Amino acid sequence: MSILYLDCCSFFFGLAIGSFLNVIIYRVPRNLSIVHPPSACPICERRIRPWENIPIFSYCILLRGRCAGCGNRIPIRYPLVELTTGIVFTMVAHRFGYSFETLVFLAFSAVLIALSVIDLQTKLLPDVIILPALLASCVLSSATLFPAFQPFWSIKPMTAFLGMASGGIPLLILAWVYMRITGREGMGGGDIKLMFLVGALLGPKGVILTLFIGSLTGSVVGVLYLRLCRQARHTQIPFGPFLSLGAWIAMMWGNTIVSFYLKTSGLA
Ligand SMILES: [Zn+2]
Structure with missing residues (x-):
């Protein structure tokens, strides 16, 4: 089957998953069940009718951004999350093709999108999302102990372990030092757990790239935000979305970036 077919399917699959991520993003921080009751206007x-729940279409054409019951604005976040998930899923499927990696990386992308939006809204990265993903990543690398599974996944248990150590431990130390010096919490525990997850799934190379891209984009956006919005210097800017962006780029093009860097710097 052609890659175009896979791209199209992934886009629509992404829209549907994006719609589900909206439910997670709204309910998980409020400790509500994600399966019951059916979606309703907050x-x-x-109740949201099935035809009002069609990704993008319902928001843009049917409802024109307003609840059909009370006429209040529906946050633009809903179609944005759906569209982003659709585009992200298409890119992942296009990059990794018909493979087991595609399935894993689609799930990882969905986790990163949910975490980023929740962090932007609540400044928290919920354990109920990160810890199961971390467990699944450990199971995945442990499965490579069985030779039959080795063609499907390249991160071996030792690489995953080194990834977790290189992802989590420096941040733990950094957070502790920052806490001792300033008496305030600079980096949330969620960021540290997220880096454990990145390490378990992508290994140490992925961790380094994630931290590099995450801190670079985070500091650029952070400085611009503080300047443009004249925020107080101690305004907390969530780091999760930047780490997620870094992890996603590392997942997509990590090997290409690392070999390009080694080549241009003359190290290889
Ligand atoms: Zn309403």
Whole structure:
């Protein structure tokens, strides 16, 4: 089957998963069940009809951004998360083709999108999302102990372990030092757990790239935000979205970036 077919399917699959991520993003931080009750408007509590739940289409054409019951604005976040997930899924499937990696990386991308939006809204990265993903990543690398599974996944248990150590431990130390010096919490525990996850899934190379891209984009956006919005210097800027972006880029093009860097710097 052609890659174009896979791209199209992944886009629509991504839209549907994006719609589900919206449920997770709204309910997980509020400690609500993600399966029950059916979706409703948070203001007037009117049930969302199935045809009002079609990704992008319902928001843009059917409802024009407003609840059909009370007419209140539906946050633009809903179609944005759906569209982003659709595009991200298409890119992952296009990059990794018909492979087991595609499935794993689609799931990882969905986790990163959910975590980023939740972190932007609540400044928290919930354990109920990170810890199961971390467990799944450890199971995945342990499965490579069986030779039959080795063609499917390249991160061996030792690489995963080194990844977790290189991802989590420096941040733990950094957080502790920052806490001792300033008496304030600079880096959340969620960021550290997220880096354990990145390490378990992508190994130490992925961790280094994630931290590099995450801190670079985080500091550029952070400085711009503080300047442009005249925020107080101690305003907390969530780091999760930047780490997620870094991890996603490392996942997609990590090997290409590392070999390009080694070549241009004359190290290889
Ligand atoms: Zn309503």
